[in-house]
Amino acid sequence: MDRSPHLDRSLDHETRSTGSALAAAALCAAAGGAAHGFPPLPPADVRRFLVALLGILALTVFLELVVDVRRFGRAVPLADDVALPPERRPRERLFLPGLFGVVVVPTLVATLVWGSWVALLPLVLVAQWGAQALAVALWERRNGRVLWRAPGGPVTSPVSPRPPTRTATGAPPA
Numbered sequence: 001m002d003r004s005p006h007l008d009r010s011l012d013h014e015t016r017s018t019g020s021a022l023a024a025a026a027l028c029a030a031a032g033g034a035a036h037g038f039p040p041l042p043p044a045d046v047r048r049f050l051v052a053l054l055g056i057l058a059l060t061v062f063l064e065l066v067v068d069v070r071r072f073g074r075a076v077p078l079a080d081d082v083a084l085p086p087e088r089r090p091r092e093r094l095f096l097p098g099l100f101g102v103v104v105v106p107t108l109v110a111t112l113v114w115g116s117w118v119a120l121l122p123l124v125l126v127a128q129w130g131a132q133a134l135a136v137a138l139w140e141r142r143n144g145r146v147l148w149r150a151p152g153g154p155v156t157s158p159v160s161p162r163p164p165t166r167t168a169t170g171a172p173p174a
Contacts, residue, residue, distance in 0.1 A: 007150055009149070021125040025119060025120060025122040025126065028122070029120065035112055036115050039116075049120075053123060053127060056128070057128075060127060065135055068132065071154060072135075072139045072147055076154075078157040107121055143156075144158070144159055146158070
């Protein structure tokens with residue numbers, strides 16, 4: 001019996017979320033720049049923005065490592081009779097269209113109403129989801145298991161072993 005729950009690899013999901021927020025920031029910045037231009041910011045404001053962004057990133061990384069790594073550790077192994085989803089093509093790993101819409105619409109409206117610098121707000125999401133992707137990648141590498149998002153919580157499967165190295169003739173190396 002093949003039970004196939006909806007599984008989504010956690011690393012792919014976080015990467016696609018990051019790509020969607022980054023694309024939303026780029027689109028909104030282009031629209032805001034076309035509508036308002038980018039008035040120069042005083043250096044103090046630029047410094048404040050960068051310090052805030054780095055602070056959010058540091059806090060996010062810390063929380064990911066403390067909270068989510070504990071959650072990853074409680075992930076249950078995937079049952080033997082569950083089929084893994086097929087490997088995604090590389091271009092399918094970079095973008096979530098639904099999430100892009102959810103991020104771009106309010107950001108675009110705010111950018112057109114309040115000014116072009118508001119378009120950079122999705123960079124906070126980029127920092128958060130990028131940190132989450134980093135935490136997942138480090139956990140998978142350290143534990144030798146692939147982390148999956150499933151309806152009942154995270155599950156893991158073993159990393160498939162790499163095929164043995166072969167020479168140009170197909171023979172194993174000496």
